[in-house]
Amino acid sequence: MARSLTTGFSAFALSAALAMTSFGAHAAESLTVVSWGGAYGAAQKNHMIDPFQKDTGVKVLFEDYSGGVAEMKAQVESGNIQWDVVDLEVIDLERACSEGLLETIPHDILPAGADGTPAADDFIPEALASECAVGNIVWSVVFAYNEKTIGGTKASSIGDFFDTQKIPGKRAMRKRPQVNMEWALLADGVAPAEVYEVLATAEGQARAFAKLDTLKNDIVWFDSWSQAPQLLNDGGAVLVQSANGRFYDAIRQEGKPFVIVWDGHVYDLDAWAVLKGSPKKDLAFKFIAYVTESKPLAGMSDVAYGPTRKSSAPMMDPAAAPHLPTAHLDKGIQAGSDFWADYGESLGEKFNEWLLK
Amino acid sequence: MSTLTTSEASQAAGARRKKRLNAFIFVVPLLLFILLTFVAPIGSMLWRSVHHPIVAELIPLTLAELQHWDGQQIPDQKTLTLFASELHGLAKRRLSGKLAEEINRSYAGMSSAVKSSARKIGRLKPEQLPSQGAETLLKAHRNWSKPELWYAIQRAGQVYTYDYYLTALDLELHPDQGIQVREDTQIYLQLYGKTLNMALVITLLCALLGYPLAYYLANLPENRANLLLVLVLLPFWTSLLVRTTAWIALLQTNGVINSFLLSAGLIGRPFEMLYTSFATVVAMTHILLPFMILPLYSVMRGIDASYLRAAMSLGAKPIPAFVRIYFPMTLPGLSAGALLVFIISVGYYITPALVGGTDGQMISNIIAFHMQRSSNWELAAALGSLLLALILLLYWLYDRYVGASNIKLG
Numbered sequence: 072m073a074r075s076l077t078t079g080f081s082a083f084a085l086s087a088a089l090a091m092t093s094f095g096a097h098a099a100e101s102l103t104v105v106s107w108g109g110a111y112g113a114a115q116k117n118h119m120i121d122p123f124q125k126d127t128g129v130k131v132l133f134e135d136y137s138g139g140v141a142e143m144k145a146q147v148e149s150g151n152i153q154w155d156v157v158d159l160e161v162i163d164l165e166r167a168c169s170e171g172l173l174e175t176i177p178h179d180i181l182p183a184g185a186d187g188t189p190a191a192d193d194f195i196p197e198a199l200a201s202e203c204a205v206g207n208i209v210w211s212v213v214f215a216y217n218e219k220t221i222g223g224t225k226a227s228s229i230g231d232f233f234d235t236q237k238i239p240g241k242r243a244m245r246k247r248p249q250v251n252m253e254w255a256l257l258a259d260g261v262a263p264a265e266v267y268e269v270l271a272t273a274e275g276q277a278r279a280f281a282k283l284d285t286l287k288n289d290i291v292w293f294d295s296w297s298q299a300p301q302l303l304n305d306g307g308a309v310l311v312q313s314a315n316g317r318f319y320d321a322i323r324q325e326g327k328p329f330v331i332v333w334d335g336h337v338y339d340l341d342a343w344a345v346l347k348g349s350p351k352k353d354l355a356f357k358f359i360a361y362v363t364e365s366k367p368l369a370g371m372s373d374v375a376y377g378p379t380r381k382s383s384a385p386m387m388d389p390a391a392a393p394h395l396p397t398a399h400l401d402k403g404i405q406a407g408s409d410f411w412a413d414y415g416e417s418l419g420e421k422f423n424e425w426l427l428k
Numbered sequence: 429m430s431t432l433t434t435s436e437a438s439q440a441a442g443a444r445r446k447k448r449l450n451a452f453i454f455v456v457p458l459l460l461f462i463l464l465t466f467v468a469p470i471g472s473m474l475w476r477s478v479h480h481p482i483v484a485e486l487i488p489l490t491l492a493e494l495q496h497w498d499g500q501q502i503p504d505q506k507t508l509t510l511f512a513s514e515l516h517g518l519a520k521r522r523l524s525g526k527l528a529e530e531i532n533r534s535y536a537g538m539s540s541a542v543k544s545s546a547r548k549i550g551r552l553k554p555e556q557l558p559s560q561g562a563e564t565l566l567k568a569h570r571n572w573s574k575p576e577l578w579y580a581i582q583r584a585g586q587v588y589t590y591d592y593y594l595t596a597l598d599l600e601l602h603p604d605q606g607i608q609v610r611e612d613t614q615i616y617l618q619l620y621g622k623t624l625n626m627a628l629v630i631t632l633l634c635a636l637l638g639y640p641l642a643y644y645l646a647n648l649p650e651n652r653a654n655l656l657l658v659l660v661l662l663p664f665w666t667s668l669l670v671r672t673t674a675w676i677a678l679l680q681t682n683g684v685i686n687s688f689l690l691s692a693g694l695i696g697r698p699f700e701m702l703y704t705s706f707a708t709v710v711a712m713t714h715i716l717l718p719f720m721i722l723p724l725y726s727v728m729r730g731i732d733a734s735y736l737r738a739a740m741s742l743g744a745k746p747i748p749a750f751v752r753i754y755f756p757m758t759l760p761g762l763s764a765g766a767l768l769v770f771i772i773s774v775g776y777y778i779t780p781a782l783v784g785g786t787d788g789q790m791i792s793n794i795i796a797f798h799m800q801r802s803s804n805w806e807l808a809a810a811l812g813s814l815l816l817a818l819i820l821l822l823y824w825l826y827d828r829y830v831g832a833s834n835i836k837l838g
Contacts, residue, residue, distance in 0.1 A: 141800045166803075169525020169543055241681075247801070271537060291703055292785050306682045307702075409540045412528075416802040417536035417613075423794060424615040427622075427787075 101130040102354055106158040108135035109297055110320035110374045118370025119362035140167045147172045147347050155349045156358055158207060161340045165408040168203035174345040175202050180356050184382030185365035197340055198379035204342035205363050208376035211315045211338040211396035211403060212250045217303050218328035229335030232310055233258040233282060235289055240309030243302045246292035248422040249411060250337045255282035257335045267407040280425050303329060319375035319394050336403035338396045477592050477809035483585045486527045487514045491585040499603055502573050505562050512549050512561030519550030533804060534580040541569040579603050592810035623791040626709060627773040633713045634769045638720035646728035664718040672779050675711040676702060703785025711779050716772060720765035727761025763830055771819055791815060
């Protein structure tokens, strides 16, 4: 009893702040959906949220977060569920699902594709790999350069990212081990298929850090993908890492002279999931079934994220097709969600140690 | 001289009690507020850093059996079978991920191994467990035959633990050699040192910049001083994020400062200022400066100018008069400002995260990493508790050598 009292109490304290931000969010037919904001959030609002609200009359409260499982953990542990549906990176999904933070989604709620293909065959296999989620998009971490600042020699491979002789200037990377460690090994000549195998060994990790060392004085670190196009635009860095959709949006909407380099890109899925204990579980399932139909998924090509249903392909803007990660799968590797569930924390510590050296 | 009767005395005591009760009722909301928003979270954080019952709840039988284990070989068949059957139960209740994460924390790389082993064992029928459980487990992953792993499980299974504090101090417990310095990763002590160092630099800069300004303001006529004080307070009233982002605009490679210096022909190529500890120090000094100026100003205002005049008329030169008469009288304000700036900057998070880059990291950023990314809340709690203890220690030292009663905010 004493124990449950204290855990309840601490959970209360942790979720108090969350509770305050979304007080009164649970009016009659409403659903709280949480995603990543930015251009991606705008595309989701346009092609998923708004049509769903219109067709069902359910009010959707659409909120932003910046990834990670901490907020979900706080809500589930305290029993104070504020979010119903969440858009997760597969890296986080693996962990959230096995820790019991998410509901199991029966995949038979998913309707057949627009061309009549049953859902099980219509979705790419990775999209239905987890029992806790339904894959939404295929997106990718790539790097890009600015035609205006790159100079005479253009970058074309992941090796160029690490070659400051060939292309002098700053590199901007997100401050975390994910993707950066993979890139270091790829640039060091490790075969794409063996990257995670090598990275699981102490020697492989040392090798990746040694490669990153060669670049250390030329790296500008950032914390959020939204900072990346800015760095490329104002000349803060010559080669900049980000999600492909962020660059695509800057190119398409703002006419920036950015060029995306696909070599060595690390692609991953984003997936819709339902928070464990959500009082609106059934409505949440209905939402997920609705927004993962062929047409809403095709709309994600607005920001160059690939749809997870094959039947979405004919509905997409053909101009977007060459910019989707799915058009470049042969040049990239899939982010290792199992690997990062295993080594995320220990490599996170080592990465921070390396940063301090 | 008249004496009180007992009834009069009890009446008076009753009135006093009533008064005290009334006074207490007035502060109840504040007390409740502090209890809920301050004492309870800090208490739960301290508690979380030593109390860790998850593993003990998940595999109680295995842990009880492991108490008889010698620590040298693979645990015996009975323990392995027990563990296999508990893992079987966890797999059925979809809780194996929790165990996986906990074991992974003390033995990196085990998360997927625990989960896949749980899946394999989950496929066995309950009646197969006694005969095949142990064997299936050992076959599922080679690490199950390593004593180090079982030692790690045993450590993780302790309900009350100081292991997180060891990690927070870059130490680890070795099965044979006892407590020793962590072999693979050492970051936290370095970060504490760096954080204190930065806080000290920021405090010194604030004092150097704030003291002359406060002196100037304090010796102006009241109406002009108030006007200028608004200029000090204006940034104070501006959003923290706005001020930090303004520094990004100023300091970045092609930002205001660099473009100015470049176009004036003073430098050949832009300075790297943003994403360095320099940027953190500059931005934080700017943000925390009012905390130094305000107490200094109010203390200086209260100092009668005639003291300084008296010292000079008794033959002191201006500088000794300032150092020996005026400066000691401003010490209460200076120490209040310094303490405020120092303590606030030790725990600062937003500004270093935004402008700090690699070398502008402080301990708060790694606490945020463990809260948000690795979800190791216990370690985050231990790191936070150590930070709290460190600040209390510094405060105690300060009280001992300077005296807390010397602090004056106005």
